[in-house]
Amino acid sequence: MTVLVLTRPMDATADLVIAELAARSVPVFRLDPRDFPEAMTVTAGIGPERPTWRGALWGQHRDVALSDIRSVYYRRPGTHRLHPDMSDQDARWAQAEARAGFGGLLYALPCPWVNHPHRNARAALPPVALATAARCGLSVPRTLITNDATEAREFVSALPGEVAAYKALGTTHPSDHDDRPQALWTSQVRPAEIDESVRRTAHQFQEWVNKAYEVRLTAVGHSLFAAEIHAGSDAARLDFRADYDSLVYKPCQVPERIGRGVHMLTFTFGLQYVAMDFLVDSEGTWYLIDVNPNGQWGFIPDLREPITRALADLLERARP
Template sequence: MTVLVLTRALDASSDISELTERGVPVCRLDPGDFPGSLTLGARIGPGVGHWAGTLRGQHRDLTLGEVSAVYYRRPSPFRMHPGMTDQDTRWAQAEARAGFRGMLAALDCVWVNHPSRNAHAELKPISLATAGRCGLSVPETLITNDPAEARAFVASLPGKAAAYKALGPGGPTIYDGNAHALWTTQVRAEEIPDTVGLTAHLFQQWVPKAYEVRVTAVGHRLFAAEIHAGSDASRIDFRTDYDSLTYRPCPVPGPIATGMHALLDVLHLRYAACDFLVDQDVGRWYLVDVNPNGQWGFVPELREPITHALADLLEGKCP
């Protein structure tokens, strides 16, 4: 019985040291080390429904049959040999995804979460529609590449303002030679340029909020904390100014808990961190983001109980 943690080298949220304290073997590997310092050998044959073989890393070997659970966090991209041409590098990366990641994805064990489930849930059109079907409130949202429709949508909203946010989970983009993070911004109709026509964009009703809530689901356990902004920047996107934030653990209202459990069941997730805006007028909770691989360590009071619940989940002690 070994828990396999798949993530990059610098990832504090992958630290499940409690498993080691419980005597559960843990093997941490970064798939990005393949094929340079991580070697795979796996076989399958007639009448066999699983792969047998070994992962050989810098510090230890792991027999595939040992793996009882996989914690899939944030693996880095495959790093191919620098001497390869661009065309050969693209081909080799595609082969690595199909072979190495494909073989790992075939492991029949507990996944938190399986990469195919993460990829499915990370698509905002899917996660927001699923949340609505599960009884959770979602703000009025438009996805479009039509600038005129975007302007008309924003102009029709209460307050004549919308939140613009990236559709994908990607990191900073390069513009004018510099890296720019795609934070949530507030926009009005007259501020929407014609360049919206170049790709898909998401515009969401601006909800005047009292505060935000991060609800972290680990199996059937829910952990919630209010997030109170202490600066103008963090009131628009709390990720821009963590130093100004204050946190307060809070209960999850019954209808929200029911919706969260249904959401994870439908999306086949064992873990998710969901963000809600709490309306300042009537206290209504609006779900705005489903993060199947979201951070969980930044709320101090919840760090220990979430770590404990994750360890239980990976050890097979809870559904």
């Protein structure tokens, strides 16, 4: 039985899990959906005599039967690459057909996913994630989502220090120079800085928490792995992703109340894996600010190996 890994060719995080599975002699089929249809073939059938899809995926160097897939690790797959001679109209149609056909066959696999992309998509929406976290007993900062500049200014004016954290609802923004996505870091905003351009889309403003440190908490199945993140620069204090070189990590225990809330959240979303970011203030209160069902974890040295093993355990033990 084979573990199917859906990711791009250059993915150091997936490499860790694949290496661990290989060390356990667990077969792995690494696949980037970008290879379909130009460098990959799929054929599958279903009918009265076979109530599940039967068929195979053929790549350039190997193949795998759909019935042999025991579990799926969904990391960072690319989008389908189409023939360059297709017109824009035909390419849009072919892209949609590839997602529905190739993607649909994979999504229909009767096996465990870490995580199924449909579950990822729901949990990755900040309004859904924050509301679910609050219902699960986790503390979240006061948050406003609006495209009304007046409402935004009034919200920020009512916060302590009249300052808010401005955070993108998504994770990336097109570059000014090309189409490659670039990260948008968290920034501070004050009422006078909010203008009528807010009207052009939805914006998220969040109460500024004076943190003592942050915690990256990673849940894998029923196991929780957490580390304090101490910022060593002004940029990292605003958003630790802006300056990884300045960070100091310290593995930590998860308070019982936080653990209960995290387990309830993962159960609610049906997630086997999730990375969560908390701000911890000087009084020890944990505020959840981000839920990322496909977040990174290899950047924390002391947790890299145990999280790798935990993910490999999930994928190895799974049975269709």
